[in-house]
Amino acid sequence: MKRRNFIGSIAAGSTVLSSTSIVTGGGIVESHSKIEKSKASLKADVVIAGGGLGGCAAALGALRNNLKVILLEETDWIGGQLSQQGVPPDEHQWIETHGATQLYRDFRQAVRQYYKRNYPLTESAKGREYLNPGDGSVSRLCHEPRVTVAVLTDMLASYISSGKLTLLLEHKVVSAQVTGNKVASVDAIDKKDGKGITLNAPYFVDATELGDLLPLTGTEFVTGTESKSETKELHAPEKGNPGNNQAFTVCFAVDYQPGEDHVIQRPAEYDFWKNFIPKMNPAWSGKLLDLSYSNPKTLEPKQLGFHPEGISTGDKLNLWNYRKIISKDNFLPGTYNGDITIVNWPQNDYFLGDLVGANEKEFKKHFERGKQLSLSLLYWLQTEAPRPDGGKGWPGIRLRKDVMGTEDGLAKYPYVRESRRIKAVFTIKEEHVGAANRALITGKESGNTAAEFYDSVGIGYYHIDLHPSTGGDNYIDFASLPFQIPLGALLPVRMENVLPANKNIGTTHITNGCYRLHPVEWSIGEAVGLLVKYASEKKVLPRVVRENKELLKEFQEFVRREGIETEWR
Known part of the structure; x- marks a missing residue:
């Protein structure tokens, strides 16, 4: 039998839809492709679509209470924002002691223990109760995406072994069967071979990044901005716009190798992004690829600093230190030649297209353009970014493809800030x-x-x-x-x-x-x-x-x- 990318028993004879169907509260209204016969069918107490932090937390909450769970993830990494999207945790100042669930704090502690157990830390770093592997300024726990995947996998391992959890990586829900106000089942496809599987459960959880299950199941939702007359909110616009959603970002990781040349091939859209001036209200400070941007709180122009050796840039935030996930000084000499940082900055926020509600073709188009923006930013840093000595560019900045686990070095999935609601x-x-x-x-x-x-x-x-x-x-x-x-x-x-x-x-x-x-x-x-x-x-x-x-x-x-x-x- 051909090895499939899921764990669990398979029943025979179910019917699967091979592409998205339009669904209302009364059931399937229209199918965009013919029905194909599939032998794959699974059943559980709850089906969770989306293996990000919400999906994994929902699964763990149900699993430890003896429910049987099917968890689907569209990419080959669980962990969502922290892994496939490459975003170190954005947290509040009390996170070490309260203001989150005990399980979330257990996860954070397990990340620290993973480094202490597996990495050659200095004695100082090993003895630090609140170890921050990267010492990035954005978070008290800046760490590598792969470590998130490893820790979450460990947390789920016993449930997979016992058969309580079926984990379907690289699977996406494409249709649903609905009767009245209830979903009877959903159909998913294996993104590698296109084969279908029907998933049955009393409950369905939408933990996807864009709220994908909502339109498929006929669940009422909203998108974009509401008007002030609708919500009476102080900062709401006078006129709402369902298509007005926040930018997404395609993150990537880099390190710095002084004296070496790691300049990438000039991106196809570099000329466009190099000269791009955002049309914003209120106005942006100038070109997007620059060290000046709009101060988020005042919207006045604000200067940023940049130095890939972490050297102080005075009163300006050094972007290199902001989302740094490996600080070489936390590890024994010779472990790392330089720090590793994540690029998720104002300069690679993509807002020329909307992923919320996009069809597959539109999603791919905007994701690819978001990748072009991020590669253009990298090329600009390598060749044209201003240096303190008056020169231009840092050719020793190296794209770390291994950190993101992709051939192009860019995140597996866009960092999504807004979804259907x-x-x-x-x-x-x-x-x-x-x-x-x-x-x-x-x-x-x-x-x-x-x-x-x-x-x-x-x-x-x-x-x-x-x-x-x-x-x-x-x-x-x-x-x-x-x-x-x-x-x-x-x-x-x-x-x-x-x-x-x-x-x-x-x-x-x-x-x-x-x-x-x-x-x-x-x-x-x-x-x-x-x-x-x-x-x-x-x-x-x-x-x-x-x-x-x-x-x-x-x-x-x-x-x-x-x-x-x-x-x-």
Whole structure:
């Protein structure tokens, strides 16, 4: 038998759709390709589409409560933002002690232990309780994407061995069978050979990066910006635009080898990107490929620094140090010739096309153009970036293809900041979490807290950080308050067995800016995994858990016992 890329038993005789079908609440309306017969079919207690942080957390929450899980991942790496997208964790200042789930902190500790166990660290680094392998300034735990994959794989290993978890790498859901308000099954394809598989379960979790299951299952959703008249949010535009979504970024890793020449072939679109001036409102500071950009908070021109040996650039942020994932000084002499850093900077944010709602052809086009932008930035750094000595370019900057695990050296998947969002039972708005908006509501100039949600199933914090958008908005960046995650934002208005576990919860375009980061996505996913367990055990719909006061109280006690904080302390 030919070896397939999934683990688990296979049943015979199921019918699979080989491409996406248009689905409404009443079922399949139209299919864009003929039905083919497949022998592959699997069943579990819950199917989770998307192996990012939310998907893995949802799986772990369900698995440790003895549910059987099928977890699909479109790429060959689990870990989402931290791995396939190459983004070190964006976290709040209290992350080491509170403000995240215990399981997320266990994951972080396991990353540190992985380095201490497997790498030749200096004695100083080995003895550091809060080791930061890269000493990057963006995070207290800047580390390599591959380490995320290794640690998450270890966390899932026993469940795979016991048969409780079926992990389908390089698989994508392409259609769904829906009856009324429930999904009966979904069909996925193996991206390597195009073969189909039908997945059956009482519950389906959308942990994809773009909310892919929502249109396939007929789950109501929104995209882009809402108008001020719709949400009454302080920072909302006067006119909404469903096609106005944040930029995505194609990240890559580099190191620096002084005296060597690692200049890449001139990218095909280099002339375009070298001269590209973003058309933003308010205006951008100049060319995109420059060390000047718009200050996210004030939108005034701001200078950045750059030196690939980590040398101080005065009062300017040295971009090299910002997302540095390996600091050679943390390792024994001779281990690394130089530091390794991730390039996820203002200069490679791509906003000339929208991935949210894009078809396969459009997705590929914009992903490729995003890659051209990132390669153009690399070539510019190697050949034209200003040096402190008055020269131009750093030819010793080397693209580290091995770090991202790809032939072209670029991330396996775009770093996505915005997704389709469910129309939820409850929508989180700026009035609930925005510092200035809360001040207007309370009438207090200071001492405000975020809204208290009676149905809280988690907590998180990040400032509201919206990157330049496909609709021409410049940065929207302002203070938020430590917030709760309300259960109502995880419940679709109509569908009964579809749940979100990524950036697709019930936020607005504005509040997505603080609910979209790594530890919050994890908290959302873990809460959803526990919700599936609780609702299944009680034999009630997830929405009934929120509607029934006794059930809600019991569920909140359950998640707290499982290590999820529901209030800030």
